[in-house]
Amino acid sequence: MLVDIHAHHTPVGYAEAMARFADAHRPKGWVNLPHTDSSDDVARRLELMDEADVGLQLFSHGIMAPYLPDEDQARAAAQASNDGYASLIRRYPERFGGLVALPLPHIDASLRELERGMDDLGLCGAAMNCSVMQRSTAEAEFEPIYAELDRRRALLFFHPCGSGICSPMITDYGLAGAAGTSMEDTTIVLHLIVREIPRRYPNIRIVIAHLGGLIPMLLQRLDHQLLPAHPTLAEPPSVTARRLYYDTVGHGSHAALWCAWKAFGTQHLVPGSDWPVLLAHESYRETMRWIEDAGLPDEDVSYILEQSGPEVLRPASTATP
Numbered sequence: 001m002l003v004d005i006h007a008h009h010t011p012v013g014y015a016e017a018m019a020r021f022a023d024a025h026r027p028k029g030w031v032n033l034p035h036t037d038s039s040d041d042v043a044r045r046l047e048l049m050d051e052a053d054v055g056l057q058l059f060s061h062g063i064m065a066p067y068l069p070d071e072d073q074a075r076a077a078a079q080a081s082n083d084g085y086a087s088l089i090r091r092y093p094e095r096f097g098g099l100v101a102l103p104l105p106h107i108d109a110s111l112r113e114l115e116r117g118m119d120d121l122g123l124c125g126a127a128m129n130c131s132v133m134q135r136s137t138a139e140a141e142f143e144p145i146y147a148e149l150d151r152r153r154a155l156l157f158f159h160p161c162g163s164g165i166c167s168p169m170i171t172d173y174g175l176a177g178a179a180g181t182s183m184e185d186t187t188i189v190l191h192l193i194v195r196e197i198p199r200r201y202p203n204i205r206i207v208i209a210h211l212g213g214l215i216p217m218l219l220q221r222l223d224h225q226l227l228p229a230h231p232t233l234a235e236p237p238s239v240t241a242r243r244l245y246y247d248t249v250g251h252g253s254h255a256a257l258w259c260a261w262k263a264f265g266t267q268h269l270v271p272g273s274d275w276p277v278l279l280a281h282e283s284y285r286e287t288m289r290w291i292e293d294a295g296l297p298d299e300d301v302s303y304i305l306e307q308s309g310p311e312v313l314r315p316a317s318t319a320t321p
Contacts, residue, residue, distance in 0.1 A: 003055060006249055055095070056094070065101065078100075186212070211269075223237055248291055267308065269304050
């Protein structure tokens with residue numbers, strides 16, 4: 001079954017909460033794209049999924065995460081997101097799944113919402129942005145969340161937040177979307193490697209957006225030049241990087257896909273669309289099927305499209321008591 005691991009959804013209650021608490025809004029380019037829980041948007045989403053032969057979409061919040069300094073507001077926004085996901089999933093349980101939005105940086109509140117989201121709402125893991133209020137989500141303060149996700153054998157999806165890696169070298173040049181997002185993907189993988197999170201929490205299926213950014217090009221360099229700066233790492237950086245999974249959102253770049261395929265291997269690539277972003281440029285079927293035209297071996301393309309998504313989702317049902 002073709003599973004879209006990287007699909008955004010904006011319940012109206014969540015959009016209203018984020019507008020009220022933070023004056024935050026979805027990108028203007030999304031106005032005419034189907035991403036809300038209106039009946040028209042849901043009907044159009046299902047229609048496009050059928051056209052693309054997509055069996056299931058996995059919902060996550062994307063750039064506009066419920067990360068607010070006020071804990072009560074962050075919790076209310078996260079609950080609005082998760083309740084909205086659950087409402088639509090209950091209507092179409094065979095077509096949609098969801099990842100818990102966490103009210104970060106509030107750790108105890110996030111653990112409670114993770115429990116509610118997975119145990120009561122039936123969501124299958126969590127989504128986190130690559131940073132929270134200019135702090136990497138690989139920092140030690142977030143370790144209780146990794147520990148709980150590891151205990152549950154859950155899925156964890158990382159997504160950029162549009163910060164431009166907190167650098168004026170990116171943001172002052174208007175590059176946060178076009179290039180900064182890929183640098184965020186790259187940076188969180190580097191931080192995960194240095195903090196050894198994938199090795200220390202091996203039961204989490206960690207998925208990185210957008211083919212991992214620059215990571216496919218850096219594995220050998222990391223093995224040569226990162227270890228002297230971090231001599232206590234228990235394994236080469238390339239080994240840790242290959243513990244992760246990477247979605248196929250590559251804006252149609254065959255070169256990027258080939259690089260990720262060579263770097264990570266077929267079994268660590270999973271289908272994703274970044275719904276609804278690429279609908280502004282191409283059909284949903286093109287977004288989900290573009291890897292068929294890249295020249296990869298047929299059996300590898302078949303595995304990525306039909307098997308890798310279900311394989312990544314499956315461990316969520318085998319949590320330890």
